[in-house]
Amino acid sequence: xxxxxxxxxxxxxxxxxxxxxxxxxxxxxxxxxxxxxxxxxxxxxxxxxxxxxxxxxxxxxxxxxxxxxxxxxxxxxxxxxxxxxxxxxxxxxxxxxxxxxxxxxxxxxxxxxxxxxxxxxxxxxxxxxxxxxxxxxxxxxxxxxxxxxxxxxxxxxxxxxxxxxxxxxxxxxxxxxxxxxxxxxxxxxxxxxxxxxxxxxxxxxxxxxxxxxxxxxxxxxxxxxxxxxxxxxxxxxxxxxxxxxxxxxxxxxxxxxxxxxxxxxx
Numbered sequence: 712x713x714x715x716x717x718x719x720x721x722x723x724x725x726x727x728x729x730x731x732x733x734x735x736x737x738x739x740x741x742x743x744x745x746x747x748x749x750x751x752x753x754x755x756x757x758x759x760x761x762x763x764x765x766x767x768x769x770x771x772x773x774x775x776x777x778x779x780x781x782x783x784x785x786x787x788x789x790x791x792x793x794x795x796x797x798x799x800x801x802x803x804x805x806x807x808x809x810x811x812x813x814x815x816x817x818x819x820x821x822x823x824x825x826x827x828x829x830x831x832x833x834x835x836x837x838x839x840x841x842x843x844x845x846x847x848x849x850x851x852x853x854x855x856x857x858x859x860x861x862x863x864x865x866x867x868x869x870x871x872x873x874x875x876x877x878x879x880x881x882x883x884x885x886x887x888x889x890x891x892x893x894x895x896x897x898x899x900x901x902x903x904x905x906x907x908x909x910x911x912x913x914x915x916x917x918x919x920x921x922x923x924x925x926x927x928x929x930x931x932x933x934x935x936x937x938x939x940x941x942x943x944x945x946x947x948x949x950x951x952x953x954x955x956x957x958x959x960x961x962x963x964x965x966x967x968x969x970x971x972x973x974x975x976x977x
Contacts, residue, residue: 720778757789829925857948860915879912917950
């Protein structure tokens, strides 16, 4: 039987995933506390090699990555010799974008004879299923804005920028960058009164084409819906099977209360 280590970041996703796994070893980087989850082993990025080796020593053969982990500030005084030798390659990967950095991390984990598993394998029920997820179906105008949003994101795939954008009446009002979804939706909220359209529009969330789906899947929760409502949006379009829906009942209730169409398509 496989023994699983869950490398947990911030937010509620690690706890939702851990509840679906059999006695996982919960690991987290120093300074990161997953919501509602006790951490079994804290590790430093500066000592990544000894940490990964220790997982094998404890009988771990499978690793799952879940939750938000921001790019760390590395302390040169903490490095062991083996991890320090990896830094040039890590920094080069980080300059390539989030997906490039995660691919590098996954490849490194695999070098220690550990298998990296994704949410689609370990907890597919956390992903958005195809179809209308709330009480209201999208209008034709909302579907058109969603299609435009997917085209905008497709144009950005090659440069590894973000997983979400906002489109209203065919116009792109915001693109998710390193600062994340909340920052983008807050920016749209603050600037909506400056020009038309001042209301309406769709938040589009999807994985990047070619993204390694074992880590950093796009995610929404009830707070995302509330932020979309504050931004005057009337629709949220997700990619079926590629977007994590946290606290699903809360997401659906928030969308229904705000009369936001919530749906997922391939």
